[in-house]
Amino acid sequence: MAPRQERTRHSTSPPRGLARRSLLAGAVALGAAGAVGVTSGCSRVATADAGDGGRLLEQLRAKGSVRIGLAGEQPFSYIGKDGKMTGAAPAIAKRIFRELGVEDVQPFPTEFGSLITGLNSLQFDTVAAGMYINPARCEQVIFADPEYQMLDAFLVRKGNPKNLRTYQDIADSGASMATGVGYAQIEYAKAAGIKKVTTLPDQLAGLLAVEQGRVDVFIGTAVTVRNVVKETRSAKVEATEEVTPIMDGKPVIDVGGFAFRTPETALRDAFNRELHKLKRTGELLEIMRPFGFTKDQMTTITAKEKCKP
Template sequence: MAPPQGKKPGNGTRTHEVKGIRRRSLLAGVAALGVAGATSGCSRVATADTGDGGHLLEQLRAKGVVRLGLAGEQPYGYIGKDGKMTGSAPAIAERIFKRLGVERVEPFATEFGSLITGLNSLQFDCVAAGMYITPERCGQVIFADPEYQMRDAFIVPKGNPKNLRTYKDIARTGARMATGVGYAEIDYAKEAGVKHITTLPDQLAGLLAVEQGRVDVFVGTAVTVRNVVKETGTTKVEGTPEVTPYMDGKPVIDVGAFAFRSPETHLRDAFNRELHKMRRSGELLDVMRPFGFTKDQMTTITAKEKCKP
C-alpha cells in the first residue's frame, strides 16, 4: 500500500499477537534493518543532474549492490518469519537488478513518509515499496512503469452485518471506520462522506480493532486485506470483495511502482525494459503471486499516464 508521501505513522503503538504474528518482532526487525541500512549508507554514491541520464547504473554494477528503500509493510516489503526482508518489491528487484549486472540487493527500512526524502538524500538507490504514482510525487522522483494496479477492500465482522460494500455504505450507515495512518483511503472515505475515521498503525491492528468491536470496518488495499485475513486464520472477521474508490465522481485505480532519483533516467529506463519483459512473459505475475497478487492486479498503465495532473 502506498500512503501519501510525507505522512508518518504515529507513536505509542501497542504490541499485539495473533496466532504467531507478533507486531513487536515485525517492528524490531524493521528497526534492525534500518540500522544496518544506515551503516551501509556511508558508501553513498553521489549523483548529479548532468543531463545525460545519470551514471548510477554503472556505479551499482561496479559496487555489486543496490540499496532498496522499503517501508516494512506486507505484502510489498516486510520482515519474514526467518527475520529477512521479503515481499513483492524485493523479489522483483532481485531479479531485475541481477539481470542489469548488479548481483545483490540490500534493504534499507524506513517509514513510508521518509522514502522520497531518503531517496533524494542518497540514503538508498531506489524506492521499492509499492509506492502509488501521483502527479505530486512525479515532481519529486521519476517512476518506473507500474508493476501492479490496486483497488481497496474492507475487513468487516463475519457475515458483514452492516452490509458494507462501498465507501458510500460506510457513510450511509454511520459505521466507524479505521484505516492506516496517512493512507490514500482516508481521502476516498472523506470524498464519500464518511465522518468517523480512526487511523491505526497497520492492517493487523485494524483486524484486531474490528474483531474487538472498536470499529465496524477497516479499509486497506485488496491484497493487504486478503493477506492479513488469511494469515491470521481469524474466524471473527472477513474480507469483502474489491471496492472501487471515487474522487471527484470518477473511479480510481491506483498503481504502484519503483521510484528513482530524477537525474537517473538511464537506470529507470533499463529497469523498465526488464520489467516489461517480465510482464510479457508472465514472469512478473509468477513472482508476485506468492504475495497475494492475482492476474487482476496486473496492469499496462504507464507512469507517464499516472503522472498527468
C-alpha cells in the same frame, strides 16, 4: 503523496495464529535491517547533477549492491518472520537488478510515509514498496511503469454487520474507519465524505482494531486485506469483495511501481526495459503469484498516464 497522519496508539495483543514472539522477532529484524542500511558506508552522493540521466546504475554495478526502501506492508515489501526481506517488490527487485548486473539487494525498512523523504535524502537508491503512482508523488520522484493494478477491500467484523461495501456506505452509516499511515485510502475516504479517519501503523494493527471493536472497518489494498486475514486466521474478521474508490465522480484503479530520484532517469529507464521483458514473457506474474497476485492485477497502464493531473 497523501498527507502525513499521526499514528493512533493502542494497547493490543496479537491475534490467534500470529504469536507475539513472531511480532517481536519481526520488529527486531526490522530495526536491525534499518541499522545496516544507515551504517553501510555507501556514499550518499547525487549522481545526475548535470542532467545527463545520472551515473547511479554505473555506481551500483561497481559496488555490486543496491539499497531498496521498503515499508513493512504485506505482501508488497516487508521483513518476514525469519528476519529476511520478502514481498512482491523485493522479489522483482532481485530479479531485475540481477539482470542489470547488481547481485546484492539490501533492505532499508522505514515507515511508508517516510519513503519518498528517505529516497530523496539518499538513504536508499529506490523505493520497492508497491507505491501507488499519482500526480502528487510524480512531482517528488520518478516512477518505473507499474507492475500491478489494484482495487481496495475492507476489513470488517465477521458477517459484515453494518453492511459496508463501498466508501459511501461508511459515510452514510457513520461507521468508524481506519487505514494505514500515508495510504491513498485517506483521500478516497475524504472524497466520499467520511469525516474522521483514524490512521494505524499497518494492516495487522487494523485487523486488531476491528477485532476489538475500536473501529468498524479498516481499508487497504485488496491483496493486503485478504493476506492479513489469511495469515492471522482471524475468526472475528473477514475481507469484503473488492471496492472501487471514487474521486471526482470517477472510478479509480490504482497502480503501483518502483520510485527513483528525479534526476536518475538512466537507472529508471534500464529498470523499465527489464520490467517490460518480464511482462512480455509472463514471468512477472510468476514472481508475484506467491504473494497473492493474480492475472487480474497485471496491468498495461504506464507511469506517464498515472502522473497526469
